[in-house]
Amino acid sequence: MTVKNAFYAQSGGVTSVINASACGVLETARAHSDKIGKVYAGHNGIIGALREELIDTSLESDADIAALKHTPGGAFGSCRYKLKDIKTHKAEYERLIEVFKAHNIGYFFYNGGNDSSDTAYKVSQISEQLGYPITSIGIPKTVDNDLPITDCCPGFGSVAKYISTSIMEASLDIQSMCESSTKIFVMEVMGRHAGWIAAAAGLAQREEGGAPQIILFPETPFDKASFLRRVDEVVKRDGFCAIVVSEGAQYADGRFLSDAGVTDAFGHTQLGGVAPFIANMIKSELGYKYHWAVADYLQRSARHISSATDLDQAYAVGKAAVDLALAGKNAVMPVIVREQDSPYKWSVGEAPLAKIANVEKKMPKEFITEDGFGITEAARRYLQPLIQGESYPPYKNGVPDYVKLKNQLVAKKLAHSFNV
Amino acid sequence: MTVKNAFYAQSGGVTSVINASACGVLETARAHSDKIGKVYAGHNGIIGALREELIDTSLESDADIAALKHTPGGAFGSCRYKLKDIKTHKAEYERLIEVFKAHNIGYFFYNGGNDSSDTAYKVSQISEQLGYPITSIGIPKTVDNDLPITDCCPGFGSVAKYISTSIMEASLDIQSMCESSTKIFVMEVMGRHAGWIAAAAGLAQREEGGAPQIILFPETPFDKASFLRRVDEVVKRDGFCAIVVSEGAQYADGRFLSDAGVTDAFGHTQLGGVAPFIANMIKSELGYKYHWAVADYLQRSARHISSATDLDQAYAVGKAAVDLALAGKNAVMPVIVREQDSPYKWSVGEAPLAKIANVEKKMPKEFITEDGFGITEAARRYLQPLIQGESYPPYKNGVPDYVKLKNQLVAKKLAHSFNV
Numbered sequence: 001m002t003v004k005n006a007f008y009a010q011s012g013g014v015t016s017v018i019n020a021s022a023c024g025v026l027e028t029a030r031a032h033s034d035k036i037g038k039v040y041a042g043h044n045g046i047i048g049a050l051r052e053e054l055i056d057t058s059l060e061s062d063a064d065i066a067a068l069k070h071t072p073g074g075a076f077g078s079c080r081y082k083l084k085d086i087k088t089h090k091a092e093y094e095r096l097i098e099v100f101k102a103h104n105i106g107y108f109f110y111n112g113g114n115d116s117s118d119t120a121y122k123v124s125q126i127s128e129q130l131g132y133p134i135t136s137i138g139i140p141k142t143v144d145n146d147l148p149i150t151d152c153c154p155g156f157g158s159v160a161k162y163i164s165t166s167i168m169e170a171s172l173d174i175q176s177m178c179e180s181s182t183k184i185f186v187m188e189v190m191g192r193h194a195g196w197i198a199a200a201a202g203l204a205q206r207e208e209g210g211a212p213q214i215i216l217f218p219e220t221p222f223d224k225a226s227f228l229r230r231v232d233e234v235v236k237r238d239g240f241c242a243i244v245v246s247e248g249a250q251y252a253d254g255r256f257l258s259d260a261g262v263t264d265a266f267g268h269t270q271l272g273g274v275a276p277f278i279a280n281m282i283k284s285e286l287g288y289k290y291h292w293a294v295a296d297y298l299q300r301s302a303r304h305i306s307s308a309t310d311l312d313q314a315y316a317v318g319k320a321a322v323d324l325a326l327a328g329k330n331a332v333m334p335v336i337v338r339e340q341d342s343p344y345k346w347s348v349g350e351a352p353l354a355k356i357a358n359v360e361k362k363m364p365k366e367f368i369t370e371d372g373f374g375i376t377e378a379a380r381r382y383l384q385p386l387i388q389g390e391s392y393p394p395y396k397n398g399v400p401d402y403v404k405l406k407n408q409l410v411a412k413k414l415a416h417s418f419n420v
Numbered sequence: 421m422t423v424k425n426a427f428y429a430q431s432g433g434v435t436s437v438i439n440a441s442a443c444g445v446l447e448t449a450r451a452h453s454d455k456i457g458k459v460y461a462g463h464n465g466i467i468g469a470l471r472e473e474l475i476d477t478s479l480e481s482d483a484d485i486a487a488l489k490h491t492p493g494g495a496f497g498s499c500r501y502k503l504k505d506i507k508t509h510k511a512e513y514e515r516l517i518e519v520f521k522a523h524n525i526g527y528f529f530y531n532g533g534n535d536s537s538d539t540a541y542k543v544s545q546i547s548e549q550l551g552y553p554i555t556s557i558g559i560p561k562t563v564d565n566d567l568p569i570t571d572c573c574p575g576f577g578s579v580a581k582y583i584s585t586s587i588m589e590a591s592l593d594i595q596s597m598c599e600s601s602t603k604i605f606v607m608e609v610m611g612r613h614a615g616w617i618a619a620a621a622g623l624a625q626r627e628e629g630g631a632p633q634i635i636l637f638p639e640t641p642f643d644k645a646s647f648l649r650r651v652d653e654v655v656k657r658d659g660f661c662a663i664v665v666s667e668g669a670q671y672a673d674g675r676f677l678s679d680a681g682v683t684d685a686f687g688h689t690q691l692g693g694v695a696p697f698i699a700n701m702i703k704s705e706l707g708y709k710y711h712w713a714v715a716d717y718l719q720r721s722a723r724h725i726s727s728a729t730d731l732d733q734a735y736a737v738g739k740a741a742v743d744l745a746l747a748g749k750n751a752v753m754p755v756i757v758r759e760q761d762s763p764y765k766w767s768v769g770e771a772p773l774a775k776i777a778n779v780e781k782k783m784p785k786e787f788i789t790e791d792g793f794g795i796t797e798a799a800r801r802y803l804q805p806l807i808q809g810e811s812y813p814p815y816k817n818g819v820p821d822y823v824k825l826k827n828q829l830v831a832k833k834l835a836h837s838f839n840v
Contacts, residue, residue: 014596016589044599073592079600164819166718169436172493172822173721176434179464180499185717203819275714276693293716294695297605301589304725307818387818398727398807399584399623402592 003035004106006325007049008057009042010078011112011119011141015155016162016303017314018141019068019075021111024318025139026057026065035326040103043409044077046110046119050092050420052099056410067403069315070393072303075405081420082115086122093126095418100134102413107135107325111318113142113153117333118357124331137321138333138353141314143300145196148359149351150335154317155300157310157386160200162302163189163244164387166295168204171211171242174291178240184231184282184290185242187212188275190299192248194363195219197299200383201244202375211242213373216278218248219363220372222257228285230373235288245274304400308389313346320348344385423455424526426745427469428477429462430498430561431532431539435575436723437734438561439488439495441531444738445559446477446485455746460523463829464497466530466539470512470840472519476830487823489735490813492723495825501840502535506542513546515838520554522833527555527745531738533562533573537753538777544751557741558753558773561734563720565616568779569771570755574737575720577730577806580620582722583609583664584807586715588624591631591662594711598660604651604702604710605662607632608695610719612668614783615639617719620803621664622795631662633793636698638668639783640792642677648705650793655708665694724820728809733766740768764805 008025010018022041029036041055042048048055055076057065068075083092100108110120120138127134140147145156167187174185191197195217202215213234216222234241249257258274275292282288313336320334332350339345367379375383393400428445430438442461449456461475462468468475475496477485488495503512520528530540540558547554560567565576587607594605611617615637622635633654636642654661669677678694695712702708733756740754751773759765787799795803813820 010596014593044596047600071592072589074596077599078596080597081600161818165724166722168819168822169492169721169723170717172491173434173717176430176464176494176498177500179497180467180501187718203817206822206824273693273696276696291716292714293718294712294714295718296711296713297590297593298586298607298713298715298718301593302586303589304585384817389818390812390815392810392812395810397623397804398581398809399588402588402626404626 002104003037005037005104006039006107006109007042007054007100007105008039008109009045009049009111010074010076011045011110011116012078012080013143013300014074014078015141015143015300016072016158016306017154017311018111019071019073020311020314021139021141021154021318022075023065023068024315025109025322028319028322032322032326036107036322037104040105040410041076043407045079045081046083047079047081047420048077049096049099050418052412052414054103054410055407059408060405064403064405069311070303071402072301076407083119083122086126093122094130096123097127097130097132098414101132103410106133109137109139109321111139111141113144113147114358114360117147117353121331121353121357124353135325135330137325137329138356139317139321140333140335143190143197144194146194146360148356148361151338151346152336152386154310154314156196157313158302158306159190159197159299160203160383161307161387162299162305163197163200164203165305167201167212167242167244170293171204174240174242175211181289182291183235183240183288184279186275186279186290186292187244188247188292188294189244191218191246193218193360194248195246196363198244198246199363199367199375199379200387202379203383203387212244213238213241214243215374216243216245216249217368217372218246218250219368221252222249224281228282231282232286243278245278247274249274303393306391307387308391309344309386311391316348324350341381341385344388422524423457425457425524426459426527426529427462427520427525428459428529429465429469429531430494430496431465431530431536432498432500433563433720434494434498435561435563435720436492436578436726437574437731438531439491439493440731440734441559441561441574441738442495443485443488444735445529445742448739448742452742452746456527456742457524460525460830461496463827465499465501466503467499467501467840468497469519470515470838472832472834474523474830475827479828480825484823484825489731490723491822492721496827503539503542506546513542514550516543517547517550517552518834521552523830526553529557529559529741531559531561533564533567534778534780537567537773541751541773541777544773555745555750557745557749558776559737559741560753560755563610563617564614566614566780568776568781571758571766572756572806574730574734576616577733578722578726579610579617579719580623580803581727581807582719582725583617583620584623585725587621587632587662587664590713591624594660594662595631601709602711603655603660603708604699606695606699606710606712607664608667608712608714609664611638611666613638613780614668615666616783618664618666619783619787619795619799620807622799623803623807632664633658633661634663635794636663636665636669637788637792638666638670639788641672642669644701648702651702652706663698665698667694669694723813726811727807728811729764729806731811736768744770761801761805764808
């Protein structure tokens with residue numbers, strides 16, 4: 001019996017450390033070439049499997065694979081593509097199995113968030129139904145930090161470090177200028193459904209009540225009057241006010257502030273513009289001069305300031321995925337287990353995909369202060385370890401020396417194509 | 421005769437390395453305590469001198485002064501305050517001299533851009549007129565890189581490194597996702613009058629024509645049709661298009677794109693919103709899904725990724741300012757002299773303030789490619805050395821360990837206050 005090949009794919013929004021998970025998968029698989037043959041990577045994620053566009057990772061050098069650890073983005077391409085319901089769209093699943101069969105693939109490693117766990121779970125089910133055995137393992141990844149069971153999600157710690165560092169720096173900037181110039185700085189961060197990323201900004205506070213003095217969470221219904229009152233108090237006390245606002249900040253009735261906000265020159269409502277909306281509100285009502293920033297993709301791709309802890313965990317879950325597969329496990333995901341807050345200790349555990357698929361972990365209520373504008377000690381205890389440590393990429397000519405893989409596709413074996 | 425004290429002030433928008441210049445001034449002055457007494461720093465820049473709010477830097481430890489080298493923002497506070505015309509507002513200048521006299525100040529070190537050079541020059545003139553000798557030395561600083569004579573301006577190299585690194589990272593992110601999701605990423609950068617900062621984005625290109633594929637400079641009149649044509653070509657060729665746009669991008673008639681752009685919920689035109697404007701234009705006309713980012717203050721305060729070359733130069737001009745003063749020079753500014761492109765060699769020279777005051781250095785036409793959307797080899801040769809080298813701050817609890825000075829004011833000696 002020949003050894004089975006493996007298929008690895010990246011799914012959903014990428015992070016600054018998702019390639020470290022890929023590195024963990026590939027290096028571990030290479031170390032077990034007696035049990036795992038080639039690792040094929042999906043060109044643009046699961047779409048690559050459906051289209052039979054498989055990248056032959058065996059053509060990449062060990063050095064280039066190692067360099068994935070310091071390279072952001074998705075090295076093989078990712079996608080936003082959720083496999084549809086298995087009852088109504090069985091053809092999609094059959095196509096997957098057909099491609100896996102054609103290329104002697106016996107292992108499926110799927111690196112993503114909630115939707116991806118669901119897909120990995122379904123693939124494990126369909127493989128039973130169709131009688132072609134596939135070992136299906138999920139690998140956690142999401143800057144949203146919203147997967148259940150795992151203590152945290154690889155990708156989140158690095159965004160948290162970027163956000164806390166950036167707002168600390170910008171706050172020092174505005175503080176220097178506030179006597180005669182800008183008094184308000186608003187920074188918009190990701191997190192459509194939960195305030196995990198916004199909460200990380202609280203780690204920038206150098207003292208009780210320090211900058212950023214106000215954080216607007218999706219979890220706290222936005223009340224204009226109390227918000228403006230607080231802004232004014234802070235400016236009168238500190239001379240300036242640094243504000244971090246989640247893109248998911250919303251009114252009590254669930255309307256996003258960003259939807260109520262800015263229209264463009266063509267009259268369209270503009271998404272993701274909650275920072276300018278808040279800044280203009282303050283200017284209109286209180287008259288303070290403002291600046292605002294929207295970090296957008298910069299925050300989740302900022303490998304230059306990734307958290308070493310996050311990076312280690314991203315690699316570890318990639319490695320553990322292969323270890324679990326080799327140990328005969330199926331339909332599971334390696335998860336991060338927190339053993340101790342301080343000094344921080346963690347290990348890798350496992351959880352059934354069935355319990356992870358489509359479950360969203362909310363931020364606990366006790367992480368937000370009573371006034372709704374800050375984080376509590378409990379939040380700090382949880383968040384602090386996740387941003388620990390620096391792990392800088394190498395630089396060349398003054399910019400990071402990120403690797404570019406060959407990404408050569410293997411020859412197709414199937415006669416017909418599949419429309420995605 | 422007792423030794424004279426010195427006055428140091430930070431002026432205008434701060435940078436991630438202006439405190440390194442302060443460190444150069446303070447450490448060099450401390451090393452010459454036989455010639456320079458105390459160094460007083462202006463609380464919030466020159467306003468501090470006018471209000472007689474002088475920070476006694478002698479109360480800061482050597483370690484804290486050294487830590488200024490890795491701390492962004494303006495450690496003593498800065499301001500946007502230009503001294504008015506000497507003929508109509510002589511009282512302001514007389515007040516300065518009065519404060520200097522009261523505190524036995526014989527040296528004036530002014531750390532800023534164009535306006536500050538003008539002020540430092542005027543102070544040297546008025547001191548002659550009023551018969552109170554002041555040695556007045558300018559210290560270059562501006563992310564805008566628009567001072568004449570000096571090869572570059574401390575502060576610029578670090579912004580350039582931040583911008584090139586950030587757009588490289590975000591481009592890898594969007595490239596991974598473009599098959600099924602976002603195809604356009606627009607990043608807005610500073611530079612109201614010149615495209616120096618936008619040009620730095622070109623250093624992120626990993627190959628000819630690579631991302632960012634389009635840069636919009638203030639120097640290139642914006643032509644909607646040719647811009648959209650190029651965007652479409654790039655998306656069809658590469659699958660995605662990363663665009664860097666200067667906040668100063670403008671139409672042929674001089675109107676800023678940002679003014680033509682976005683209005684807020686209150687109907688006001690919104691400043692600094694050229695990224696969303698461009699992104700929406702592409703969506704409306706070409707239908708591509710987009711994301712956009714506005715780095716704003718994050719770019720100029722990002723000490724976590726400052727250029728080591730920039731940092732060294734910022735320190736060097738601070739040190740040279742004191743050395744020049746001690747050598748009996750007056751009304752001059754230390755400047756960066758480029759001796760060689762590659763390997764890069766530089767030294768510190770000097771220039772008369774009279775030749776620097778109010779002169780703006782434009783970006784040479786030959787730095788922009790003929791099509792107007794990129795940078796040339798000449799630009800690359802100029803820019804490359806300025807982002808060389810990394811010099812990371814120390815971290816504590818996962819965030820940079822930036823110093824906070826005592827900033828204790830000295831007792832006032834003058835009976836009357838002065839309204840600023």
